[in-house]
Amino acid sequence: MKIALDAMGGDFGPPNxxxxxxxxxxxxxxxxxxxxxxxxxxxxxxLKTKACSDPRIEIVxxxxxxxxxxxxxxxxxxxxxxxxxxxVDLVKRGAADAIVSAGxxxxxxAATTIxxxxxxxxxxxxxxxxxxxxxxxxxxxxxxxxxxxxxxHLLQYAIMGSVYSRHVLGYENPEIGLMSIGGEDVxxxxxxxxxxxxxRDSSLNFRGNVEGHDLFAHPVEVVVCDGFVGNVILKTCxxxxxxIFKWLKHELVKSKxxxxxxxxxxxxxxxxxxxxxxxxxxxxxxxxxxxxxxxxHGASTPLAIKNALRVAAExxxxxxxxxxxxxVRRYHETTAQLEPAIR
Amino acid sequence: MKIALDAMGGDFGPPNxxxxxxxxxxxxxxxxxxxxxxxxxxxxxxLKTKACSDPRIEIVxxxxxxxxxxxxxxxxxxxxxxxxxxxVDLVKRGAADAIVSAGxxxxxxAATTIxxxxxxxxxxxxxxxxxxxxxxxxxxxxxxxxxxxxxxHLLQYAIMGSVYSRHVLGYENPEIGLMSIGGEDVxxxxxxxxxxxxxRDSSLNFRGNVEGHDLFAHPVEVVVCDGFVGNVILKTCxxxxxxIFKWLKHELVKSKxxxxxxxxxxxxxxxxxxxxxxxxxxxxxxxxxxxxxxxxHGASTPLAIKNALRVAAExxxxxxxxxxxxxVRRYHETTAQLEPAIR
Numbered sequence: 001m002k003i004a005l006d007a008m009g010g011d012f013g014p015p016n017x018x019x020x021x022x023x024x025x026x027x028x029x030x031x032x033x034x035x036x037x038x039x040x041x042x043x044x045x046x047l048k049t050k051a052c053s054d055p056r057i058e059i060v061x062x063x064x065x066x067x068x069x070x071x072x073x074x075x076x077x078x079x080x081x082x083x084x085x086x087x088v089d090l091v092k093r094g095a096a097d098a099i100v101s102a103g104x105x106x107x108x109x110a111a112t113t114i115x116x117x118x119x120x121x122x123x124x125x126x127x128x129x130x131x132x133x134x135x136x137x138x139x140x141x142x143x144x145x146x147x148x149x150x151x152x153h154l155l156q157y158a159i160m161g162s163v164y165s166r167h168v169l170g171y172e173n174p175e176i177g178l179m180s181i182g183g184e185d186v187x188x189x190x191x192x193x194x195x196x197x198x199x200r201d202s203s204l205n206f207r208g209n210v211e212g213h214d215l216f217a218h219p220v221e222v223v224v225c226d227g228f229v230g231n232v233i234l235k236t237c238x239x240x241x242x243x244i245f246k247w248l249k250h251e252l253v254k255s256k257x258x259x260x261x262x263x264x265x266x267x268x269x270x271x272x273x274x275x276x277x278x279x280x281x282x283x284x285x286x287x288x289x290x291x292x293x294x295x296x297h298g299a300s301t302p303l304a305i306k307n308a309l310r311v312a313a314e315x316x317x318x319x320x321x322x323x324x325x326x327x328v329r330r331y332h333e334t335t336a337q338l339e340p341a342i343r
Numbered sequence: 344m345k346i347a348l349d350a351m352g353g354d355f356g357p358p359n360x361x362x363x364x365x366x367x368x369x370x371x372x373x374x375x376x377x378x379x380x381x382x383x384x385x386x387x388x389x390l391k392t393k394a395c396s397d398p399r400i401e402i403v404x405x406x407x408x409x410x411x412x413x414x415x416x417x418x419x420x421x422x423x424x425x426x427x428x429x430x431v432d433l434v435k436r437g438a439a440d441a442i443v444s445a446g447x448x449x450x451x452x453a454a455t456t457i458x459x460x461x462x463x464x465x466x467x468x469x470x471x472x473x474x475x476x477x478x479x480x481x482x483x484x485x486x487x488x489x490x491x492x493x494x495x496h497l498l499q500y501a502i503m504g505s506v507y508s509r510h511v512l513g514y515e516n517p518e519i520g521l522m523s524i525g526g527e528d529v530x531x532x533x534x535x536x537x538x539x540x541x542x543r544d545s546s547l548n549f550r551g552n553v554e555g556h557d558l559f560a561h562p563v564e565v566v567v568c569d570g571f572v573g574n575v576i577l578k579t580c581x582x583x584x585x586x587i588f589k590w591l592k593h594e595l596v597k598s599k600x601x602x603x604x605x606x607x608x609x610x611x612x613x614x615x616x617x618x619x620x621x622x623x624x625x626x627x628x629x630x631x632x633x634x635x636x637x638x639x640h641g642a643s644t645p646l647a648i649k650n651a652l653r654v655a656a657e658x659x660x661x662x663x664x665x666x667x668x669x670x671v672r673r674y675h676e677t678t679a680q681l682e683p684a685i686r
Contacts, residue, residue, distance in 0.1 A: 068525070068527060070529075134586060189571050211575075212575050215579060215582045215583075217582060229571070231524040235524075235556045236555035239556050239557070244615065248612075261604040264601060264607065265595055272594060
């Protein structure tokens with residue numbers, strides 16, 4: 001398989017990205033070719049510091065980088081030679097099977113949507129983020145691709161999240177929850193009330209509304225929401241986790257007795273930290289585009305980039321897109337004949 | 344001061360509510376009268392188990408209770424003798440200064456808004472929840488009163504949150520952040536982009552967009568968002584905190600060495616748990632109604648109810664509503680003359 005890495009995007013630029021690429025090539029022999037897209041000079045310099053001359057690497061030069069202050073759609077039109085656009089071009093012309101970017105999320109979404117188009121029956125792609133609970137790993141979709149979503153977009157997210165949970169995560173009959181602010185179907189916004197009815201009337205395994213309280217206490221396998229809410233949830237989860245560990249650390253160094261206790265219990269802290277560490281999950285899949293695109297964390301470490309490349313490889317192996325097309329078609333044949341929702 | 348407690352609402356009904364009331368009367372001598380509104384028989388039975396015959400208590404009988412499956416506005420129209428409606432009536436006719444309810448949030452918001460009306464210049468009330476960060480306590484507004492908000496509602500939340508932060512929490516010049524999904528003003532929904540401009544052009548101390556990442560790492564004193572997003576944030580924070588402590592507990596009992604460590608470090612765990620315990624904060628103030636209404640957690644313990652009554656007493660003492668009216672008037676005189684935003 002062939003993967004294109006945007007080697008310029010992300011808070012830390014080429015150093016972390018190239019280091020992650022080198023780690024991935026070492027660990028994943030199934031990668032036949034890895035395109036590193038960006039400034040050739042900078043990429044070559046990083047490869048040199050890693051003493052890496054893996055023949056599977058091919059540098060694709062590009063002269064522009066999308067900045068965080070750039071508009072998403074504008075970036076595609078105005079920066080035609082950006083690293084993310086050039087990486088998507090490789091997928092478009094069949095040279096690569098997937099793209100990985102840790103840069104401007106909106107730009108990656110816009111470039112893939114404009115250049116690769118969406119899958120049949122899908123109006124808008126959605127980011128599927130993986131979040132660990134105590135008993136499962138759930139898909140949060142949409143985690144930030146589409147912040148002004150309509151009801152049929154959310155229905156499509158439910159279908160795509162369900163496919164991903166089944167075919168990639170291995171849950172046999174993933175349960176779907178609609179993020180709202182009350183368990184009852186009378187609670188929520190006009191949007192969530194409409195989506196509630198659509199999901200209830202579908203053949204999907206729909207539990208009903210879920211609230212923030214339920215995310216970890218009564219987890220479902222797929223949580224559906226618009227991209228604004230999903231992005232807020234994802235970042236809030238990370239922020240709360242970081243804050244609690246930071247507070248705990250401050251408290252634990254306040255006395256010698258507590259420090260001794262922390263030393264004895266360190267295995268427990270390490271286990272939890274590993275479990276909640278986003279670096280282990282690597283990247284989120286942008287579902288619904290006609291190609292495979294992995295969105296990595298802007299602050300990705302080399303380990304996170306390595307794992308984002310693993311997620312790309314898994315998505316290629318599990319043929320997620322053909323399964324989504326099939327599932328949307330099945331929805332059309334069953335539910336949609338009664339109540340047309342996807343156009 | 345006189346406070347009316349909805350003695351029926353909440354997941355655990357009269358037992359927790361009456362127990363909290365008894366605790367509050369013991370600790371807060373400034374409460375001259377506490378109305379317990381609900382089923383007289385049940386309330387009297389609970390008072391009996393507490394051996395409480397405080398003369399400041401007055402039971403106000405009501406025959407109905409709003410259920411979680413009831414619609415918010417419908418509950419006010421159809422259940423005229425509900426405990427929450429009767430409690431609001433006491434404020435309306437001047438018998439009480441504030442109401443506290445742990446029941447159906449939407450019903451409490453609807454009853455106060457319909458019966459007491461909003462303050463001059465305020466279109467919709469917003470729930471101001473208090474959340475602790477490492478360096479401050481911030482106001483999250485709206486935490487769930489109004490889930491289909493318009494831009495001018497969010498501007499009004501910013502003004503009210505700022506007043507509350509200054510006059511009740513004591514921050515001299517509270518900084519305001521607009522919850523969005525990117526630090527740049529080009530990120531977010533149509534709604535947040537419009538509110539961004541209104542806040543930037545106001546005389547408020549506006550930092551700009553904040554993301555989930557910033558909530559605890561770079562906290563502002565006031566976080567502004569619509570009620571759907573705010574409710575999701577509030578409940579997600581609680582859920583993540585609970586989950587981490589639960590996982591930690593499971594990990595800590597896995598070996599004798601870890602258990603010994605946990606024993607030595609227990610002071611640190613207790614300090615954090617106290618800091619993140621919602622019971623200590625008690626209740627959230629519904630800002631913007633012409634009266635004082637405190638929304639307590641549905642699962643309130645007696646301690647949480649006691650603290651919700653404390654929050655009511657503080658709101659009465661600090662004269663929050665006159666300050667809000669004054670601040671809205673000042674906004675009209677300065678910013679709004681240039682660009683009318685509040686109608």
